[in-house]
Amino acid sequence: MKGCEYKPGLEGIPATRSEISYVDGTKGILEYRGIPIKELANQSHFLETAYLLIWGELPSQGELESFETEVRYHRRIKYRIRDMMKCFPESGHPMDALQASAAALGLFYSRRALDNPEYIREAVVRLLAKIPTMVAAFQLMRKGNDPVQPRDDLDYASNFLYMLTEREPDPFEARVFDVCLTLHAEHTINASTFSAMVTASTLTDPYAVMASAVGTLAGPLHGGANEEVISILEQIGSVENVRPYVEEAVANKQKIMGFGHRVYQVKDPRATILQELAEQLFAQAGFDRYYKIAVELEKVVKEKLAHKGIYANVDFYSGLVYRHLGIPTDLFTPIFAIARVAGWLAHWKEQLAVNRIFRPTQEYIGEHNRSYVPIEKR
């Protein structure tokens, strides 16, 4: 293998070319289709941003209206999927439930007409529409309740919060939640997106692509870290305990969840926006203990680990926002998935346009020419 050095975790190796998003990890810049994330967080909303990511341009008023209408129309899930989900153990993790349900969509819609733009559009709409319904349905069913039907008069974020809590959300809280979705929608070739792209490159159906990506997002080194952050804050318990916690973690070379990033050597720009959102929420309702612990934790981690380029990432403040909205901790990562479906779909579509199956190589470091030893002689 000439001119190609093995890099664990493929660090720094370009595995694709993409026009979807851009990260500058030293300047803390994130853009979707060239537009800075802060502008989208302030001025756009999730479905418009999803359209931008998937089709490459901001929609006109008419294009946005028809896209929103199509998504509303497809929000309901088939009763057979709902019944299947009812059989899932209520103690199971919602990410596993989501992965299985996303894959199950393929049982109903897997025509695999990947060269047909209508099929692509339908799959995009179905996945954006149905994934939130499946997350909310599992949450209600594991509590022994019937799922709530989607409400056509509510926007994307409000409808999800309504299906989850069975009450219409406060408009400010719904707006904050929508911004969270926009912030999580896309992030270049991260692990789950890469997983989606590898699966897509075999020309399988988009539901299998999403199921692969959901399974990858679930891990604690990736999307699953948002859930771990809350458990760390609970474990620390008070602002005074923060410094000893960090010192012990650093001494034991133990990772602190919600910090560090392969690309960012500075604070993740999304963490800055999420922190501002958390502050806006707490300014109304009173600052909670965990927020104060989080701020102290960020300060001490910066003191101890900034020399290694370790700062807060997107998973650090998101949980505090979701917790304040009354969302159970084990739904934080499924909510990340609801948002990231937009990015996965954008990469699926981009991959199909220039597809070549992913098939990297390896350096074999095992033995050669060994003799087979019969079982009685081992």
Ligand SMILES: CC(=O)SCCNC(=O)CCNC(=O)[C@H](O)C(C)(C)COP(=O)(O)OP(=O)(O)OC[C@H]1O[C@@H](n2cnc3c(N)ncnc32)[C@H](O)[C@@H]1OP(=O)(O)O
């Ligand atoms: C949406 C997302 O996926 S954002 C990331 C969410 N994940 C987390 O928050 C989990 C905690 N963070 C991590 O595990 C890592 O920083 C990752 C997985 C995000 C990036 O991993 P990598 O780029 O492979 O970095 P790697 O794990 O090699 O760490 C490099 C060095 O920084 C240290 N380090 C990295 N992250 C942390 C952390 N969170 N806490 C303490 N030390 C850390 C490592 O111990 C290592 O130190 P060393 O060089 O002395 O051995």
Ligand SMILES: O=C([O-])CC(=O)C(=O)O
């Ligand atoms: O880019 C990454 O490696 C992880 C990340 O922040 C994301 O997926 O949002």
